[in-house]
Amino acid sequence: MSQRSVTHATFAVERTFPFAPARVFRAFSTVAAKSRWFAGPPNVKETVREMDFRVGGREILNVTSPDGKGFVFDALYQDIVPNERIVYTYEMQIDGARISVSVATVTFTPAGSGTQVVMTEQGAYLDGLDKPEQREQGIKYQMAKLEASLKQ
Numbered sequence: 167m168s169q170r171s172v173t174h175a176t177f178a179v180e181r182t183f184p185f186a187p188a189r190v191f192r193a194f195s196t197v198a199a200k201s202r203w204f205a206g207p208p209n210v211k212e213t214v215r216e217m218d219f220r221v222g223g224r225e226i227l228n229v230t231s232p233d234g235k236g237f238v239f240d241a242l243y244q245d246i247v248p249n250e251r252i253v254y255t256y257e258m259q260i261d262g263a264r265i266s267v268s269v270a271t272v273t274f275t276p277a278g279s280g281t282q283v284v285m286t287e288q289g290a291y292l293d294g295l296d297k298p299e300q301r302e303q304g305i306k307y308q309m310a311k312l313e314a315s316l317k318q
Contacts, residue, residue, distance in 0.1 A: 172290050186280075191252075205227075206237065213228045220246065224243070237260055238257075256268055267292070270288075271284075
């Protein structure tokens, strides 16, 4: 058996978008809107996407990379305040191995005529299979895709 380990980390990614909080919040709250930005790189194949956006609801995204690795995002919505806050817990898996468990909080704050979004993650990264720096880079990538989707 390989040696087990856990790394705990907290980080926040902040972005300000030139759109009202309600518009930015909507990008998180429907499967159609979220699928435009919350996805892997263009070369991955999406195999499952489900979203039940309510407190107690789940969101699941499964993708397969070109080399055949399976990635799973499995989330449970813990708190939703429309246009203000979303809190969810989630785990990530690669080929059936849990690589992390996290609490994520997304806040939407009016900023002039736009919205400041702060995504804070408190994570437990398991057995050296994932690292906080990798997750933070992934979230920054998603936030850039969010901005592009809002401009469409």
